[in-house]
Structure formats: C-alpha cells, structure tokens
Amino acid sequence: MEMLEFTKGKKGFFQSYAVEVDVKDASNATCLYAQWMMSFLIKYETNSSDYKNATLSLSSNVTHDGSICGNDTQAALLAVQFGEGHSWSVNFTKTNETYQADFITFTYNTNDTAVFPDAKRKGPITIVVKDTMHPVQLNNVFVCHNTDSIEAENVTQFFWNLTLQAFVQNGTIGEKESRCDADTPTSAPTVLPTDANITTASTTTLSPAPTTVPKPVENPDTGNYSLKSGNKTCLLATVGLQLNVSQDKPLLININPKTTSADGTCGNTAATLRLNDGNSRFIDFTFVVKNASANVRRFYLKEVNVTLLNHINGSVILSADNNNFSKWDASLGSSYMCRKEQTLEINEGLQIHTFNLRIQPFLVKENKFSTAEECFADSDLNFLIPIAVGMALGFLIILVFISYIIGRRKSRTGYQSV
Incomplete structure (x- = not known):
C-alpha cells in the first residue's frame, strides 16, 4: 500500500x-x-x-x-x-x-x-x-x-x-x-533597487568621476489587447502603461506589450481586463455599468489591482488596489479615448500612467471600436486646432490685404505726371 x-x-x-x-x-x-x-x-x-x-x-x-x-x-x-x-x-x-x-x-x-x-x-x-x-x-x-x-x-x-x-x-x-x-542565467531578473544595491565610489580615486545625468524613461509602447466570449470579441483595449513605484526610491516601469498577455472576464454589467507582462507584474482593470435601469447607460473604470512579485523568490514586492475610481466614463456601446497622458492614483506608493488610451469593455461589434467619447484633455486639443488654423488664416488675410494696398500705391505712383 x-x-x-x-x-x-x-x-x-x-x-x-x-x-x-x-x-x-x-x-x-x-x-x-x-x-x-x-x-x-x-x-x-x-x-x-x-x-x-x-x-x-x-x-x-x-x-x-x-x-x-x-x-x-x-x-x-x-x-x-x-x-x-x-x-x-x-x-x-x-x-x-x-x-x-x-x-x-x-x-x-x-x-x-x-x-x-x-x-x-x-x-x-x-x-x-x-x-x-x-x-x-x-x-x-x-x-x-x-x-x-x-x-x-x-x-x-x-x-x-x-x-x-x-x-x-x-x-x-x-x-x-x-x-x-x-x-537559467541568460538574463538577470528585475529587482527593485534597495540601499544595499548601491555601490559607493572608492575613496582612493584621484579625480572625481564625471557626473552623468540619468536618462529619462521614455513613454511606453502602445499595446493592443482583447478578450473573447466564445468566438466573439467582448472587450477591446489600446493603451501604453507605465508604473510609478514610490518605495525607497522612485522607479518607473514601462509595461512591454510584446511580452504582455491579456485575460479576464466579460459580463453584461461588469468586465475585467487582466494583464500579465511576463515579468511577475499583474494589473487588473475592472469596469462596471452604472444606471443599469435607465435609458441612457454608461460605463466607467471602478477598480484597479496591481501585484508586483520578486522574480527570484516569488515574494510580494507590492500589492495595491483602489476600488473607488470613477474614471474613463462613456456611454454604453461607445468607446472611451484619451490620447494624452493620464494618471491613476492606486495608493501613496503606486501610480499608473496611461498613454494613447482607447477602451471598450462592453457591446463590441465586429471586433472594432465603436465611436469614441474623448477625454476633456483631448477635447481641449480639438478646440485649439481650429483656433490655431483660424488665427493662421487671419494673419494670411491681413498679409494679402497689406500686399494689395502696397501694390495699389505703387501703381498710382507710376501714372503721376512730371
């Protein structure tokens, strides 16, 4: 036995x-x-x-x-x-x-x-x-x-x-x-910096090492993610994501869409997009429908959960969630879009920056985004564009008018008697 x-x-x-x-x-x-x-x-x-x-x-x-x-x-x-x-x-x-x-x-x-x-x-x-x-x-x-x-x-x-x-x-x-x-030691795992990881310069150095300015972190690449219910696409998302971790020292982490997989759930009144970047980082976005009984219904982002693990031993580096959001609001059947950078405050130690965002968690048709409702920041840009074009046309008209006046004066001067 x-x-x-x-x-x-x-x-x-x-x-x-x-x-x-x-x-x-x-x-x-x-x-x-x-x-x-x-x-x-x-x-x-x-x-x-x-x-x-x-x-x-x-x-x-x-x-x-x-x-x-x-x-x-x-x-x-x-x-x-x-x-x-x-x-x-x-x-x-x-x-x-x-x-x-x-x-x-x-x-x-x-x-x-x-x-x-x-x-x-x-x-x-x-x-x-x-x-x-x-x-x-x-x-x-x-x-x-x-x-x-x-x-x-x-x-x-x-x-x-x-x-x-x-x-x-x-x-x-x-x-x-x-x-x-x-x-296998083909690549070093990502470890959040600590004071123990900082190497100090030798006191026997005769001349100071040149000061180098840290290279700023570039904006993240934009990823395309989707979920299916059966054979039909039920959620679409396009977004660039950057984590801002504030522990011992601030650390910016760009989420690489090439290594990131999408999973989650779709429902009639709630949907969740779960992203796994392949480097022990997990981000969940939960969307809900409000005014479910009204004629005009809207969806919004309600909750975000983030878990960061140590790639070496699996211990939790950071686990944070915020279930009290009211962001990315749009009519049900539409998509929400914001090209400008936005910031989601998860807690005091973690922020998520989004870039080139477009999201539709409900009523996706033919695997395509529906008409977008843009964020206020983008609408400001849309207002500025026609204003700038109008001002340019106004200056052009003034220049044409001045050129016309100068031309007429020269013409009159040519026909005066001596």
Whole structure:
C-alpha cells in the first residue's frame, strides 16, 4: 500500500506553506517526490455583480489522498487537499527516457466565505490546464526556484522553490538536476533597487568621476489587447502603461506589450481586463455599468489591482488596489479615448500612467471600436486646432490685404505726371 509523508515549512509568498511530499510504493520505497510552494489569485463575481480578487494559499490543514506512483501504463499523480474544500493535483507520464507533467487540476470552493466573501456562484469550481513543464530525463530531478505562473479561467496559479522527481527508480532520488528556463542565467531578473544595491565610489580615486545625468524613461509602447466570449470579441483595449513605484526610491516601469498577455472576464454589467507582462507584474482593470435601469447607460473604470512579485523568490514586492475610481466614463456601446497622458492614483506608493488610451469593455461589434467619447484633455486639443488654423488664416488675410494696398500705391505712383 502506498504511503504519503507530508511536512510543512515556513511561510512565504501570500503566507503559503512550503510542502514536501514523499510518495512510497508497496515496498516502502520512494516513487514520487516533490517539494514546492504555490498560491492562487482568483477573480470571482459577487452578488452585486462586481468582481473581486481572492488569494488562496496552502494552509496547515492539508491532506494528501489519491497520490499514486504510476508505472509504464499508468500516470503518476500528485494530489493535495487543503482549506475548506480546495484541492490541487498534477499527473505525470513517462516514455522510455523522460517524464513530464501533463495536466493540472485545481478545484476551489466558493462556499469558503473567508476566502470568497459574498460570492455569487456557490460550490466547487474546477479548472484543468496544460502544464508547461518540459520533458525531464528519467532519474533526473526537476528544479525551479524562480516563480512560474499559469493563467486560465480567472485563476492565476503561482509556483516557486520547486524540486520534483516522478517515477523515482530504486527508491533513490537522482543526483542530476534539470533546471527550468527561468533559472537559467541568460538574463538577470528585475529587482527593485534597495540601499544595499548601491555601490559607493572608492575613496582612493584621484579625480572625481564625471557626473552623468540619468536618462529619462521614455513613454511606453502602445499595446493592443482583447478578450473573447466564445468566438466573439467582448472587450477591446489600446493603451501604453507605465508604473510609478514610490518605495525607497522612485522607479518607473514601462509595461512591454510584446511580452504582455491579456485575460479576464466579460459580463453584461461588469468586465475585467487582466494583464500579465511576463515579468511577475499583474494589473487588473475592472469596469462596471452604472444606471443599469435607465435609458441612457454608461460605463466607467471602478477598480484597479496591481501585484508586483520578486522574480527570484516569488515574494510580494507590492500589492495595491483602489476600488473607488470613477474614471474613463462613456456611454454604453461607445468607446472611451484619451490620447494624452493620464494618471491613476492606486495608493501613496503606486501610480499608473496611461498613454494613447482607447477602451471598450462592453457591446463590441465586429471586433472594432465603436465611436469614441474623448477625454476633456483631448477635447481641449480639438478646440485649439481650429483656433490655431483660424488665427493662421487671419494673419494670411491681413498679409494679402497689406500686399494689395502696397501694390495699389505703387501703381498710382507710376501714372503721376512730371
């Protein structure tokens, strides 16, 4: 009979517990070993048709039913259960030379009111996603210290500090490691600056180093994002995004649209656009419809959530939200547009600057933006353009008139008698 040993380590990201699982076969030899940390960010709908973010982590009351060793014909399974009806599992298959994870199954229970207060949908919700783990040589240990994430169906799963080996041979954990792509030293991870990162100049320098002026951060590139409901586009967004983080020192971070993916939800009265820039930065924009019962209905931006993670160990650098916005207001069925820079104050330590914004979270037709309602800053520009053109035409008319007067005077002078 297979046996599962389970231990809990110190708390980390989102107060999640480190987990060590050692599955043994009938001869009490290890056949599947894993040690990792994980947490979940879940967007759910409330009874008031708003959407909220819930954080779900492994707690101390974890069980481990259903894990199996697997063999040449049967997949191995690593399964844990925790909290009020939540569970997570991943299955592994092997060839003659390699093993790899296939599918992750995650079930969260919205009856857990401590995690999902005022949830509209009650009961267990299950999602199944394809694991991105690449094949690993048999008898090798798969290691990934950096944070990895998988997004699907309003759920972002975070994993870090992972050590894993499926189909362990002869009960002995392998000595060779197979590292994930995130752990390879091809590029240095982005780390927010601290005082410890500042290098001071040597006191033995004979002449002072030339003072260099920091290069100003350029405006971010504009990205195009969309969401689908079935085969139809239900949300369109075009925007350049820049984060202004004020911690020890101000830091401007441009969101690169080339590495940013879009996910989220569409609804009749609420919609959420979730952006993941691929560098452990997550931004959620939530839109709602006001005056839902009136003839003329409008939408606006109500809430913004931002999470910045340390790319090295998955710890939270910054988590901020503001659910009291009343910005980007436009008629339902129209789009909102603002070409000029705008600033969203999330909290004292975080601002979001937007550039070349155009957004339509409801009633998108034929995959195209509807007629835009422009922001006041852009309308000022539209007023200035005809004024400037009018002034230029006025000066031109005056110049023509002066030239005409001078021409007539010269003509009269030519016909005077001597």
